[in-house]
Amino acid sequence: MLDQGAQSSVDAKNCDVLVIGGGPAGSTVSALLADRGHAVTLLEKAQHPRFHIGESLLPANMKLFEKLGVAEKVQSIGMEKWGAEFVSPWHDHSQDFKFAEAWDKSMPFAYQVRRSEFDEILIRNAADKGANVIENCRVTDVDFLPNEEGAIVQAHHDDGRTETWRTRFVVDASGRSTFLSNRFKTKRRNARHNSAAVYGHFKDVQRHNGQKEGDITLFWFDHGWFWFIPLKDGVTSVGATVWPYYMKSRGKRSVEQFFYDTIAMCPPLAERLKDAQLVSEVEATGNFSYTCGRSYGPNYVLLGDAFAFIDPVFSSGVLLAMNSAFEGAEAIDAYLCHPEKSAAAFRRFDKVMRHGPKEFSWFIYRITNPTMRDMFMRPSNPFRAKEAILSMLAGDIFGKTPIWRSLFAFKVIYYFVSMMNLKRSLAAWRRRKSNIMVVEDSGVTSQ
Numbered sequence: 001m002l003d004q005g006a007q008s009s010v011d012a013k014n015c016d017v018l019v020i021g022g023g024p025a026g027s028t029v030s031a032l033l034a035d036r037g038h039a040v041t042l043l044e045k046a047q048h049p050r051f052h053i054g055e056s057l058l059p060a061n062m063k064l065f066e067k068l069g070v071a072e073k074v075q076s077i078g079m080e081k082w083g084a085e086f087v088s089p090w091h092d093h094s095q096d097f098k099f100a101e102a103w104d105k106s107m108p109f110a111y112q113v114r115r116s117e118f119d120e121i122l123i124r125n126a127a128d129k130g131a132n133v134i135e136n137c138r139v140t141d142v143d144f145l146p147n148e149e150g151a152i153v154q155a156h157h158d159d160g161r162t163e164t165w166r167t168r169f170v171v172d173a174s175g176r177s178t179f180l181s182n183r184f185k186t187k188r189r190n191a192r193h194n195s196a197a198v199y200g201h202f203k204d205v206q207r208h209n210g211q212k213e214g215d216i217t218l219f220w221f222d223h224g225w226f227w228f229i230p231l232k233d234g235v236t237s238v239g240a241t242v243w244p245y246y247m248k249s250r251g252k253r254s255v256e257q258f259f260y261d262t263i264a265m266c267p268p269l270a271e272r273l274k275d276a277q278l279v280s281e282v283e284a285t286g287n288f289s290y291t292c293g294r295s296y297g298p299n300y301v302l303l304g305d306a307f308a309f310i311d312p313v314f315s316s317g318v319l320l321a322m323n324s325a326f327e328g329a330e331a332i333d334a335y336l337c338h339p340e341k342s343a344a345a346f347r348r349f350d351k352v353m354r355h356g357p358k359e360f361s362w363f364i365y366r367i368t369n370p371t372m373r374d375m376f377m378r379p380s381n382p383f384r385a386k387e388a389i390l391s392m393l394a395g396d397i398f399g400k401t402p403i404w405r406s407l408f409a410f411k412v413i414y415y416f417v418s419m420m421n422l423k424r425s426l427a428a429w430r431r432r433k434s435n436i437m438v439v440e441d442s443g444v445t446s447q
């Protein structure tokens with residue numbers, strides 16, 4: 001499939017598709033395109049297995065694992081996650097949600113995974129399918145050629161070598177490094193949301209028993225919310241997603257001390273961690289949400305976090321990244337094999353890329369609102385709204401499950417209840433406006 005006639009620059013190697021980054025998006029698209037016979041080179045700056053935050057997957061991920069041929073391997077490292085538990089200091093009970101009660105009852109569980117193991121399964125799968133996978137190799141420059149003739153890509157190996165590729169197509173799957181959109185200056189901070197996170201891994205935490213052991217728990221507290229994600233090997237990932245002003249309040253405390261002090265503000269979580277020991281470094285990261293003006297252009301696409309990042313409250317990141325890779329692979333394959341179909345394929349790709357972040361964001365913006373908290377803590381099923389919400393929580397938003405009218409009904413009820421409690425709603429709206437304000441120098445990285 002290579003364009004052998006192409007005149008490459010100095011000793012450039014040739015490929016059809018060059019993928020920047022071997023996270024879930026990059027490894028998935030590489031496997032799919034290599035499987036279709038395209039010459040794919042995947043460059044990853046790290047060496048797998050490598051740490052990555054984001055351990056909770058969604059039921060909608062499962063059919064993607066099947067299609068990719070990694071279902072058994074993911075099962076072997078995954079902790080079964082059958083639902084989610086919400087714990088609120090403003091309510092006297094905790095609330096469980098079971099994916100089995102979603103609209104489509106055929107996807108009742110997902111997995112919690114250590115990302116070092118999960119991401120390694122995906123990148124090795126790409127190599128097994130025929131992609132040329134090169135780790136410890138950071139892409140440093142991409143030059144697009146005139147007349148849509150492809151691109152010249154430069155990369156530095158950790159051992160000091162520099163290498164050049166000539167490729168027909170570039171996939172940016174560099175995650176929150178957002179390689180191409182930084183270059184094109186198309187990345188836009190989402191003015192409607194802003195948060196930061198601090199997290200670590202613990203052993204000897206108090207988990208639930210039986211089928212509930214692997215459920216994710218979300219604890220609301222005054223400055224945001226915590227996640228509690230039980231992993232298969234007995235370790236539990238705990239993290240706080242907080243407003244930027246709160247992260248800034250760390251002052252001179254170490255990140256670890258700040259994390260412990262933050263956990264102490266949430267008594268039900270502190271209780272579950274009372275005998276726990278920290279088994280990792282505590283890390284902090286800026287979570288600010290962004291999207292890029294374009295998801296594709298001449299000879300390139302942006303996948304996963306390289307296109308958009310939304311708050312992790314619904315554990316949607318890996319699903320959105322892998323789904324974008326499936327859609328991207330279709331469009332790139334059309335471009336390489338059936339150019340007459342590629343315009344429509346890229347338009348469809350763009351639509352899908354915007355759909356996920358948009359649908360989740362409506363809920364993300366309101367998840368700390370008292371009306372939304374009440375509706376989550378006392379769920380009811382008028383117009384099958386609860387089933388539709390569960391489908392959304394399961395990530396079932398790209399297929400044919402007919403949840404949209406019911407989600408609309410849920411939103412109407414939300415606005416109605418907000419109007420009925422106008423004073424409370426206005427106070428919450430004002431508080432949120434100041435919560436999401438940008439705070440300079442909050443002492444966190446953006447990775």
Ligand SMILES: Cc1cc2nc3c(=O)[nH]c(=O)nc-3n(C[C@H](O)[C@H](O)[C@H](O)COP(=O)(O)OP(=O)(O)OC[C@H]3O[C@@H](n4cnc5c(N)ncnc54)[C@H](O)[C@@H]3O)c2cc1C
Nearest residue numbers: 021023024025045054056139175304305312315317318321
């Ligand atoms: C605090 C927090 C909690 C989260 N929790 C969850 C969760 O529970 N569930 C969930 O699904 N998602 C979660 N996410 C989101 C999730 O981690 C991401 O959405 C997901 O990893 C995106 O996959 P990706 O392949 O697009 O990017 P990544 O997984 O970030 O992969 C990008 C890869 O590109 C490589 N790279 C970058 N630049 C270059 C370069 N120049 N050259 C070569 N390689 C490069 C990187 O090393 C990396 O391996 C969370 C995110 C945060 C910040």
